[in-house]
Amino acid sequence: MKGFDEVVGFHGHACPGLALGYMVARYVMEEFGARATDEELVAIVENNSCAVDAIQVVTGCTFGKGNLIFMDYGKQVYTFLNRPTGDAIRLSVIWEGIPESAEEKQMWQRYMSGDRSEDVLRVVHQRKAKKTEAILNAPFDQIFRVQRMILQPPPLAGIYPSVRCESCGEKVMETKARLREGKLLCIPCAEGYRR
Ligand SMILES: [Zn+2]
Numbered sequence: 246m247k248g249f250d251e252v253v254g255f256h257g258h259a260c261p262g263l264a265l266g267y268m269v270a271r272y273v274m275e276e277f278g279a280r281a282t283d284e285e286l287v288a289i290v291e292n293n294s295c296a297v298d299a300i301q302v303v304t305g306c307t308f309g310k311g312n313l314i315f316m317d318y319g320k321q322v323y324t325f326l327n328r329p330t331g332d333a334i335r336l337s338v339i340w341e342g343i344p345e346s347a348e349e350k351q352m353w354q355r356y357m358s359g360d361r362s363e364d365v366l367r368v369v370h371q372r373k374a375k376k377t378e379a380i381l382n383a384p385f386d387q388i389f390r391v392q393r394m395i396l397q398p399p400p401l402a403g404i405y406p407s408v409r410c411e412s413c414g415e416k417v418m419e420t421k422a423r424l425r426e427g428k429l430l431c432i433p434c435a436e437g438y439r440r
């Protein structure tokens with residue numbers, strides 16, 4: 246299984262959000278076994294935070310393969326579905342955090358009001374590292390709640406032919422082309438976004 250260092254390598258930095266996503270993904274890998282090489286495993290993510298990068302690296306459910314479905318709900322909920330069987334696991338993050346010292350509280354307030362002085366940054370970064378470490382070492386049941394269910398698998402990612410936009414001449418996937426006054430156009434041309 247991919248380690249946290251590989252996840253950090255992809256994401257660019259270590260952070261609590263990434264650690265949460267990593268723990269979710271690790272649990273799912275233990276449950277479902279193999280990382281998705283194709284579309285047999287599907288992830289439905291209800292936010293687009295740092296956590297989703299860890300999920301992509303560890304589970305192989307990626308934006309490009311079409312087996313990562315983003316629902317813009319702003320919730321820390323991740324559902325994984327085994328396409329052949331419909332078996333699904335829904336993980337809802339319940340992590341309560343770690344206690345904060347008076348200094349940390351005060352520094353965080355200064356940070357939030359725009360203070361980027363050295364002592365503020367030092368405490369804020371230390372706090373972040375401490376949180377990340379705490380998440381990576383916490384038992385699964387302190388991080389999230391698990392529900393099991395059977396779900397109807399979403400349709401497979403389609404492969405469609407391309408057509409040429411009659412305005413800009415660029416190719417566009419057929420199902421995304423729009424008909425405007427008898428002309429087949431790409432969305433930016435149809436909606437006037439194209440400069
Ligand atoms: Zn991050």
Ligand SMILES: [Zn+2]
Pocket residue numbers: 410411412413414415430431432433434435
């Ligand atoms: Zn066009």
